[in-house]
Amino acid sequence: MKKIVSALLAGVIAVSSAVFFAGCNEEEYPVQIANYTIEKEPENVVVLDPVTADIMAYMNYDRKLAGRSDAVSQPELAAAPVVGSENAPDVKAITDLKADLVFCGENLEKNVQEELESKGVQVIKLQTPETTAEVKTNYETIGKALGGKQKGSRAGKDSYAKLILDLEKQKRDIEGLSGTGALNTICYLYIENKKFANLASGNYGNILMGYTNCVNIFSVGHSEEMTSVNDDTAKVVANSNPNFIFYDDEATLKALQSNKTLSKLKAVTSKKTMRIPLKNMSLPGITAGKTVQAMIDFIYKGKVTTPDEATVPPTTAPGKKAEDKKAEDKKTETKAAETKPAETKAEETKAAEAANAEESKDLSADYKINLESLSLKKSNSNDNVKIMQQRLFDLGYIKQQGSDTNITGYYGDVTETAVKAFQKQNGIKESGEADNDTLKLLFSSAAKKAE
Secondary structure (H helix, E strand, C coil), rough: CHHHHHHHHHHHHHHHHHHHHHHHHHCCCCECCCCCCCCCCCCCCEEEHHHHHHHHHHHCCHHHHHEECCCCHHHHHHHCCCEEEEECCCCCHHHCCCEEEEECCCCCHHHHHHHHHHHHCCECCCCCCCCCCHHHHHHHHHHHHCCCCCHHEEEEEHHHHHHHHHHHHHHHHHCCCCCCCCCEEEEEEEEEEEEEEEEECCCHCCCHHCCCCCCCCCCCCCCCHCCCCCCCCHHHHHCCCCCEEEECCCCHHHHHHHHHCCCCCCHHHHHEEEECCCCHHHCCCHHHHHHHHHHHHHHHHHHCCCCCCCCCCCCCCHHHHHHHHHHHHHHHHHHHHHHHHHHHHHHHHHHHHHHHHHHEEHHHHHHHCCCCCCCCCCCCCHHHHHHHHHHHCCCCCCCCCEECCCHHHHHHHHHHHHHHHHHHHCCCCCCCCCHHHHHHHHHHHCCCCCC
C-alpha cells in the first residue's frame, strides 16, 4: 500500500513540476492589455502624458524612453527629445525616433492616433489615476506593456509596493513633530474658471497630503457641496483657518493675498504658504516622494523647496540632418577654438568648469545621508550602505530581481559590481570601493545613469 501511495505522490509531483516549469518558460509576449495586444517587447517608447512618464521613471523603465511631449517636464527625463504637445504631437518627430509604442492620455487628438497607427506605431491610452487602486492598476499595466505579462506585471506590483513603503516611511519619520500634540491642518488651492478650487477626497493630491501627517480641510468630514469649484471653497478656507496653505502658481497666491477675508488668515500673514505646481500633485511615481518631502520640509522645518522642472527644448527628433548639424557645429567650434589665444582658452575652460560645478546639485539631503568624510567598502553593513544602494538602484546600476531589489544594507558582490559600473560610466577609477569622491558624484545631479 505504501508503494502505491508513494507512486501516486511521485506522479503528482511530476505533474506539478511540469506545470510549474511550463509557467516559468511561458513567453512574456504577446501581452493583452484591455483591447490592446502588444506582440513584442517595446524598445523605443514615446510618452505624451506626465503621469505615465513619472511611473516609468520610478520603475526604471525610462531607459526605454525615446521621446516625450512638452508636458513631460520631470528633470530626470530632460535628456529625451521633445516631440510636441501632449494632445497634438508631431507625428513625423515620433516616427523619426523609430518609436514602436506611444503612451498617451485620454485627450490625444483622434487624427494623430490614426496617423500613428497607420505608420505601425502602437498607441495606448491610459486613464489618469486618482485613487490608490487606479494608481496600482497603472503600475501593473505599464509593467506588463514594457516588461511582459509575468516579469513586467511583477515589476509593476513590486514598484507600487515600494512606492507605498517609501511614502509610509516619510510619514513615520515625522509622527509627533507638530509640537502641539494636535495634527496641523492644510489645504491645496488653485484657480479654475477664475475661482478658487481645491484638492479634496478622491483626488491623488489628497492622498499625497495624507502622508504629511496633517489633515486636509477638504478631506472626508466636510460637506460635499463645499469640495467643488465654487465660492464655497474660499468659505471653507476662511472658516477652517488652516495652519498651512499650498498653492499652484503666482496667480493663486495673488488671489489669496487680494481676497479681503483670506488675506487676513494666519497662514497668509505669517507666510506659511508654499507653491507646488498642480501637476506635481497628480504624479504618482518618481515625483511623489519629492512632493511629499517638500510639504514635510516646509511644515516641520520651514524649508521652502522650489520644484525643479526640465528645460523643454524645441520639438526635435534625432535623425540624419540633426546628426549632420551637430557634427558641423562641433567642427566650427573646434576651428574657432584653435584660433583663440591661450589666455582666452584658459579663461573659458575655467568659466566652463565653474558653470558645470554650479549646475551640479548636491542631492545628499534628499537621500538623508551625510557625505562628510564618508567612505564605504565591501563587507560594510549599515544604513549608509542601504542609502547608497537606493541611489544606485534609482540610477539603474542595481537591478531588481523578482521581488528582490538588492537594497539590503550589506556591501557585497552585487553592490561592488554596481559601484564599479557607476565609476566606469562616470569616468572615474573602477575600484569598486565607494570612496568619498565617488559618493559625492553619486549623490549629485551630475551623476550619469546606467546605460
